[in-house]
Amino acid sequence: MITLFDSAKKQKLPFIPIKEGEIRLYVCGPTVYDDAHLGHARSSIVFDLWRRLFVFLGYKVTFVKNFTDIDDKIIKKALDSRTDVSEITAHYIDSYLRDMDSLGVLRADIEPKATEHLPQMCEMIESLLHKGYAYKGENSDIYLSINKDSHYGSLSHRIEDSHTQSRIQNAQDKLEHNDFALWKGYKGENDIAYDSPFGKGRPGWHIECSAMIEKHLAYQNEEFSIDIHAGGADLLFPHHENEASQTRCATGKEIAKYWLHNGFVNINGEKMSKSLGNSFFIKDALKSYDGEILRNYLLGVHYRLALNFNEEDLLQSKKRLDKIYRLKKRAQENTPNPTHNTESIHSLSSPQSLTQEAKKEFLNPLLEALSDDYNISKALSIIEDMLSQSNEILDKHPKDKKQKQLIMANLACVEFLLGLGGKDAHSYFQLGLSDEKKALIEEQINKRQEAKKAKDYVLADSIRDELKSQGIEIMDTPNGTTWEKI
Numbered sequence: 001m002i003t004l005f006d007s008a009k010k011q012k013l014p015f016i017p018i019k020e021g022e023i024r025l026y027v028c029g030p031t032v033y034d035d036a037h038l039g040h041a042r043s044s045i046v047f048d049l050w051r052r053l054f055v056f057l058g059y060k061v062t063f064v065k066n067f068t069d070i071d072d073k074i075i076k077k078a079l080d081s082r083t084d085v086s087e088i089t090a091h092y093i094d095s096y097l098r099d100m101d102s103l104g105v106l107r108a109d110i111e112p113k114a115t116e117h118l119p120q121m122c123e124m125i126e127s128l129l130h131k132g133y134a135y136k137g138e139n140s141d142i143y144l145s146i147n148k149d150s151h152y153g154s155l156s157h158r159i160e161d162s163h164t165q166s167r168i169q170n171a172q173d174k175l176e177h178n179d180f181a182l183w184k185g186y187k188g189e190n191d192i193a194y195d196s197p198f199g200k201g202r203p204g205w206h207i208e209c210s211a212m213i214e215k216h217l218a219y220q221n222e223e224f225s226i227d228i229h230a231g232g233a234d235l236l237f238p239h240h241e242n243e244a245s246q247t248r249c250a251t252g253k254e255i256a257k258y259w260l261h262n263g264f265v266n267i268n269g270e271k272m273s274k275s276l277g278n279s280f281f282i283k284d285a286l287k288s289y290d291g292e293i294l295r296n297y298l299l300g301v302h303y304r305l306a307l308n309f310n311e312e313d314l315l316q317s318k319k320r321l322d323k324i325y326r327l328k329k330r331a332q333e334n335t336p337n338p339t340h341n342t343e344s345i346h347s348l349s350s351p352q353s354l355t356q357e358a359k360k361e362f363l364n365p366l367l368e369a370l371s372d373d374y375n376i377s378k379a380l381s382i383i384e385d386m387l388s389q390s391n392e393i394l395d396k397h398p399k400d401k402k403q404k405q406l407i408m409a410n411l412a413c414v415e416f417l418l419g420l421g422g423k424d425a426h427s428y429f430q431l432g433l434s435d436e437k438k439a440l441i442e443e444q445i446n447k448r449q450e451a452k453k454a455k456d457y458v459l460a461d462s463i464r465d466e467l468k469s470q471g472i473e474i475m476d477t478p479n480g481t482t483w484e485k486i
């Protein structure tokens with residue numbers, strides 16, 4: 001049984017899907033006007049982890065994450081840089097996907113864009129107008145009247161946010177302060193516009209998610225459109241509240257049965273924000289750290305808590321990843337290819353062979369911890385125990401092939417669930433070196449081999465010492481000489 005903390009009910013609830021064995025999950029994606037920052041990374045990793053768990057447990061999961069490619073900030077950037085809007089959005093969508101690939105975040109099943117869903121948005125707005133929930137203002141904007149929705153506020157338990165509301169333009173055109181724009185009429189040459197049944201203009205932000213959910217995911221004859229709606233805690237109000245309201249008024253259904261929200265990222269104790277100048281891009285972090293090292297760090301804090309980013313913690317957490325790869329390297333020595341099928345990790349099909357091969361004493365408590373509202377601390381301590389015990393077994397029985405296979409199956413479960421440990425263990429310990437440098441090291445190792453053959457042990461030892469002084473350790477194994485960056 002999975003339990004999860006539902007943001008609307010503000011409590012941990014048993015998860016019961018709308019249809020047995022199936023999960024329809026929607027995550028609000030980025031507005032593509034800039035490169036992805038640490039907050040994007042964390043949110044993506046959090047819901048990637050939930051998705052992997054659901055799949056591992058055998059659910060058929062449909063995962064949708066959108067790209068907001070119509071927005072004030074995008075239009076401003078296009079005007080400022082005299083570039084076409086579509087060029088800007090295509091550039092940042094590519095950059096986002098590349099960054100998320102580096103972090104081991106699996107691509108969504110469907111990645112809809114706002115610009116490709118104008119008919120669905122217009123249809124929903126028309127329905128809201130027709131049913132009397134929406135009205136047209138004097139300046140051709142169309143608003144949803146929240147007073148007509150008696151359940152407005154039932155998600156966030158808030159109905160007002162002065163900061164957010166103050167940013168809405170043309171507020172004087174609205175009947176009520178909290179009414180929000182479904183459609184924005186064309187404002188002239190510094191704006192972009194699409195044709196619609198309501199005249200030229202563009203959709204508001206909130207309507208896109210409701211329309212995309214109805215098109216790609218929604219159940220039609222159920223109480224709820226989808227099982228789980230997810231996103232960052234900053235989206236709870238007004239974005240998710242407004243999404244919920246529109247869908248409720250337009251379709252008569254609640255948009256989601258459960259709501260999941262991930263916590264903020266603080267940088268060295270302060271909330272990360274562009275205005276504070278302490279936000280940083282993933283592409284910059286990737287220059288210093290491999291994506292898997294960042295992922296390993298970002299997933300270590302419970303998804304609902306704030307994560308206080310600092311480099312000391314990042315380096316401390318790297319020890320866990322080193323341990324995983326150290327064990328993988330040991331277990332792979334002198335063993336034939338492992339029998340489990342790593343293909344299923346990438347195709348995200350249920351890993352039945354893994355669950356049969358892995359040790360029940362490891363896997364059962366691990367799944368139990370993760371199924372308890374993703375209790376990552378408990379899960380990581382279970383993994384730490386498995387790593388230590390496996391090393392003890394290999395100390396006693398260094399050549400036991402059966403044990404090595406069991407260890408590899410346990411590690412494959414960690415890879416499937418957490419997205420950690422999927423690299424070749426040798427290359428993990430060589431991370432951070434350029435191909436040029438690697439070639440130079442290989443050249444030195446070959447020279448050392450030749451020196452050894454010629455019984456010139458003084459030269460062989462001096463090459464080893466020279467490499468060591470550069471932070472490179474050479475290991476002679478029955479399969480030849482390998483090396484690691486220390």
Ligand SMILES: [Zn+2]
Nearest residue numbers: 028209239243
């Ligand atoms: Zn959304």
